[in-house]
Amino acid sequence: MKHFCQKASQLASDAFERNLTFWERLKLRLHLSICGMCRHYADNLKLLNKILFGMHHQQKDDDICLSDEDRKRIETALKQSTTHSEH
Amino acid sequence: MLCIMHKSVENPEHWLANHGDYLYRYAMSRLRNEELSADMVQEALLAAWKGWKNFAGKSSVRTWLVGILKHKIIDHIRKEIRDRKLADAVESDPTSAWFDADGKWLEAPRAWKENPEELCESEQFQKTLQGCISKLPEKQQIIFQMRELIGEDTDTICKEADITSTHLHVLIHRARLALRTCLEHHWFGGSR
Numbered sequence: 001m002k003h004f005c006q007k008a009s010q011l012a013s014d015a016f017e018r019n020l021t022f023w024e025r026l027k028l029r030l031h032l033s034i035c036g037m038c039r040h041y042a043d044n045l046k047l048l049n050k051i052l053f054g055m056h057h058q059q060k061d062d063d064i065c066l067s068d069e070d071r072k073r074i075e076t077a078l079k080q081s082t083t084h085s086e087h
Numbered sequence: 088m089l090c091i092m093h094k095s096v097e098n099p100e101h102w103l104a105n106h107g108d109y110l111y112r113y114a115m116s117r118l119r120n121e122e123l124s125a126d127m128v129q130e131a132l133l134a135a136w137k138g139w140k141n142f143a144g145k146s147s148v149r150t151w152l153v154g155i156l157k158h159k160i161i162d163h164i165r166k167e168i169r170d171r172k173l174a175d176a177v178e179s180d181p182t183s184a185w186f187d188a189d190g191k192w193l194e195a196p197r198a199w200k201e202n203p204e205e206l207c208e209s210e211q212f213q214k215t216l217q218g219c220i221s222k223l224p225e226k227q228q229i230i231f232q233m234r235e236l237i238g239e240d241t242d243t244i245c246k247e248a249d250i251t252s253t254h255l256h257v258l259i260h261r262a263r264l265a266l267r268t269c270l271e272h273h274w275f276g277g278s279r
Contacts, residue, residue, distance in 0.1 A: 001189060001190035002189040002190060002191070003189050004190065005186060005191050006182065006185075006186040006190040009182070009260070009264065010182075010257075010260050013256070013259060013260040014256050017241075017252075017255075017256045017259060018252070036195075037192045038196075040195070040196040040198050040199075041192075041196040044267050044271075045267070047199050047203055048266065050203035051207060051216070052231075064112045064115055065111065066107050066108055066111045067125070070111075070128075071103065073125070074103055074107070074128065074132060077129055077133060081133055081136055082136065
């Protein structure tokens, strides 16, 4: 393959999942130093991960709640489970 | 109903009221699906009701419930991977949609100049992001639903899910390519 971009995009993604090998890291770094497109891609991924990670911690957001419907449904299911297992 | 209740142990009948929303948010932050998240909370609470005798009181009730919920979510993910044969998807689905025959980008990624904290708080952006995730092919949607969990528990998930971590990484890579493109079209790159 003439261009390394396709491979570089995979490595850039993998870098967030595992430790790249020495050669993988080297090849990726060299490529990023000469390829603006892949540099943007790698930066985009970093931002994307930060955003998704940020949403991860949005469990502090008090607006996200069980709907009344879901709450009732769960209550019913819990009640049913105890009537079936009366000790 | 439940007989012996130590004064220090929270009454299980209050678990839903005290922890339901928290558990729901936990599930939502990972699954990003309201119906599925409510199901997971229900399953976790049911399992907790059945197994409350196992709660030794070593941690808080909430921590214990979250642990149960997390396992339910992992089981769900494993099942999804198996049922939808995500392991097979690796062979048949190349990333050539984004690259030409020489391995170069068909559409050059642009610089995104925005602040992650601001984006997290922007409702508009969240809507756009959700929209992009829902446009992903089903198999990739699942990967994004699981991503946070995969990061923490790759080995746990791969075990019994008939998928190697390498395969998972390839699926994550493809999902990222698709999501990034969608976001660039609908948010970062201006209108197209």
